[in-house]
Amino acid sequence: MKLAARDREMLDGEHGEAARFAMSVVVRAAAAVGAETLLSVEQAHIDACALRSRSSLDLIGHLVEGGGRVSVSTTLSMVSLDLENWRYLGVGRDHAETALRIAGGYLALGCIPTWTCAPYQGYLAPRFGQHIAWGESNAVAYANSVLGARTNRYPDYLDICAAITGRVPYAGLHRDENRRGTFRVNIESGDPAQWASPVAWAALGSLVGRTVGERVPVLDGLPPERPSNDMLKAFGAAAASFGSVGLFHIVGVTPEAADLSTACGGRPPAETVAFSTEALCDAWAELSSAEAGEPVDAIVLGCPHASYAELEALVRAIASRSSPRVRSSVQLLVFASAPMVELARRGGLLEPLARFGATIVRDSCPFHVPVVMAEARVLMTDSAKCAYYAPGELDVRVAVGTLDACVDSAVTGEIRGGEPPWRVR
Amino acid sequence: MARTLNGRPIVPGTAQGIVLRSDRALSLWGGVDPETGRIIDRRHDRLGESIVGRILVLPAEKGSSTGSAVLLELIRAGKAPAAIVTFESAPIVAVGAIVAEELYGGSIPIVRLAFRDLASLRDGETVRVRAEGSIERIDR
Numbered sequence: 001m002k003l004a005a006r007d008r009e010m011l012d013g014e015h016g017e018a019a020r021f022a023m024s025v026v027v028r029a030a031a032a033v034g035a036e037t038l039l040s041v042e043q044a045h046i047d048a049c050a051l052r053s054r055s056s057l058d059l060i061g062h063l064v065e066g067g068g069r070v071s072v073s074t075t076l077s078m079v080s081l082d083l084e085n086w087r088y089l090g091v092g093r094d095h096a097e098t099a100l101r102i103a104g105g106y107l108a109l110g111c112i113p114t115w116t117c118a119p120y121q122g123y124l125a126p127r128f129g130q131h132i133a134w135g136e137s138n139a140v141a142y143a144n145s146v147l148g149a150r151t152n153r154y155p156d157y158l159d160i161c162a163a164i165t166g167r168v169p170y171a172g173l174h175r176d177e178n179r180r181g182t183f184r185v186n187i188e189s190g191d192p193a194q195w196a197s198p199v200a201w202a203a204l205g206s207l208v209g210r211t212v213g214e215r216v217p218v219l220d221g222l223p224p225e226r227p228s229n230d231m232l233k234a235f236g237a238a239a240a241s242f243g244s245v246g247l248f249h250i251v252g253v254t255p256e257a258a259d260l261s262t263a264c265g266g267r268p269p270a271e272t273v274a275f276s277t278e279a280l281c282d283a284w285a286e287l288s289s290a291e292a293g294e295p296v297d298a299i300v301l302g303c304p305h306a307s308y309a310e311l312e313a314l315v316r317a318i319a320s321r322s323s324p325r326v327r328s329s330v331q332l333l334v335f336a337s338a339p340m341v342e343l344a345r346r347g348g349l350l351e352p353l354a355r356f357g358a359t360i361v362r363d364s365c366p367f368h369v370p371v372v373m374a375e376a377r378v379l380m381t382d383s384a385k386c387a388y389y390a391p392g393e394l395d396v397r398v399a400v401g402t403l404d405a406c407v408d409s410a411v412t413g414e415i416r417g418g419e420p421p422w423r424v425r
Numbered sequence: 426m427a428r429t430l431n432g433r434p435i436v437p438g439t440a441q442g443i444v445l446r447s448d449r450a451l452s453l454w455g456g457v458d459p460e461t462g463r464i465i466d467r468r469h470d471r472l473g474e475s476i477v478g479r480i481l482v483l484p485a486e487k488g489s490s491t492g493s494a495v496l497l498e499l500i501r502a503g504k505a506p507a508a509i510v511t512f513e514s515a516p517i518v519a520v521g522a523i524v525a526e527e528l529y530g531g532s533i534p535i536v537r538l539a540f541r542d543l544a545s546l547r548d549g550e551t552v553r554v555r556a557e558g559s560i561e562r563i564d565r
Binding site for chain 2 (some may be wrong): 021024025028029032033047048050051053054055056058059062135136137140152153154155156157158159172209213214240241242243244289367388389391392393
C-alpha cells in the first residue's frame, strides 16, 4: 500500500501510541476493502461513543492514554445517556457512570459535544463533494445522498481512527465510479397527497433497503413536489436499517441526480424494478407486528433525532386534539439533540409538549438509554428504523403510523390509524 | 462437491467450527445480543440461535455501523463466532475483527466466498478456515 510520509510516521509510532493504533487500524481496513491508497478527509462524525460496553471503554481508554487527539473537526453521535437530565429520567447510576466515562473520553480527544444521530441538522453539515468520515448509518445515507458529500458507512472505531489520522481507505463511495446509480426503482404511485407524510417515505425506504443490497438505487416516478428534509431523513434511515444503503439518488431531487442519465453516470441502469401500489402497501403492513386497537405502552418519536419542523408538527397535532393529555398508562418519548431542544424552547414549543405529557430525551436514543419502561410490550412510532430495531432491542411488538396516528394513540392508550397512505385502485 | 473452497481473506486467520448458515443479511447491532451471542432480530431466519463458536455464513452484513462495536465486545467476552463467511464485502465486521486484534491481540477470520461456494456450505457441517482464505470441509 502506498503511504504518505506522515502516514508512515504515524504507523511507526512517531506521533504517539494513539496515532499509531489509529493508523494501523486504517491501513488494515484499507487492505480489507482492497484499497491501494489512503485519502484525506475534512471532518468526521463518531458513532463509536454509543455502545456502552467494556470493550468500548477499553478502546477509548487506550486512545486517551495514548495521547490521542482528533486532527479534523469531529462531531459526536449519540451517547447512552441524556447528559443533563438522566436523574429525572430514572436512569441508574451504574449505567450513567459508564456512559459518562465514554463521553468524557471522546471529549478528551477533542471531539465536539453535538451528541446527535442527525448531525446534518446542525453544526458542521458537510458540503457538496467534501470527503468526510461519518459513522451512523442514517447520517451516512443523508450526507452522501442529500448533501452530496462523500463518505462510506464508517463502522464504529474506524470512525475515530479516521478522525485521529485524518485518513481513510480510498475506496467505495469516495470514488466517482461507485456513486453512479445502478438500480432504477420506478414508483408507480404518483399522487402527491399520498407522499405528504414522512412515514410514507420511511415505508418506501424499508422496501428499497430490502431490495437493493450493495447497489446504488435511483428513484424515479415520484410526484414532482420536492420532499422535505425530514422525508429524506425518514427514507434514508429506513433504507440503511432494512438494508445497507449508503447512497441513493432521487431524480430531480438529490444533487447528483438532475436526471436519470446523470444519476446513472451516463449509462443505462443495470437493473430496473417497479414498485406497484400493492407492493408499497405490503411493505407498510410489514413494518408493524401489533394491530390497531391493542393497548400501547410507549410511543417513540424522533428516530432519527427530531427536527424543529417535526417538533412544530407535533405541537400542531397536539393542539388539534380535544383531549389535553397523554393517557397516564402511556409514555410519549421524543428524542432530539440538545441544540434542537434549545431552539424549540426559544420557539415556545416545549411548554405545550410538557403540558401534553411528552418527555423530551436529549443526546441519546431509545436503544441506548433505558427510558422506555421495562414492562412495555407494545410500542408505536412514526419511524421505520425504530420499528426495525425495537422488537429485538426492547422486546416489544411495534406499530407504525403517521404522527397524527401516534398522537391519537397517546391520548387513547390504544393503537390508532394503521392504514397505508396509498390507495390500491 | 468441492472439498476445499477458495475464498478471499478479508481479515486473515484460522478457525474450525460448525456452520450456522443463513440466507439473510444480518446487522450485528440490533441483530445479536452482545452479552449472550444470540440472534435477536425478529425478522431474521435464525432468530434465537447462538452464534458463539460457530462459522457464521451470511450473504451479507447490513444495517447499523455499530456492528463493529458489537463484534469487538463479543470477541472480548468470548462470545464471538469462530469465523464469519460472506458473499458481499463486509467492512463493518472486518473493522470489529481488526480492532480486536489491535486491542486484545486476538480475533476471528472474515472470509469472502463466491456466491456458488457460499451456497454450497450446509448448515451443521464442520469446516476449517485457513489463513489464506480457503475453507475445508471436514468429515465427521
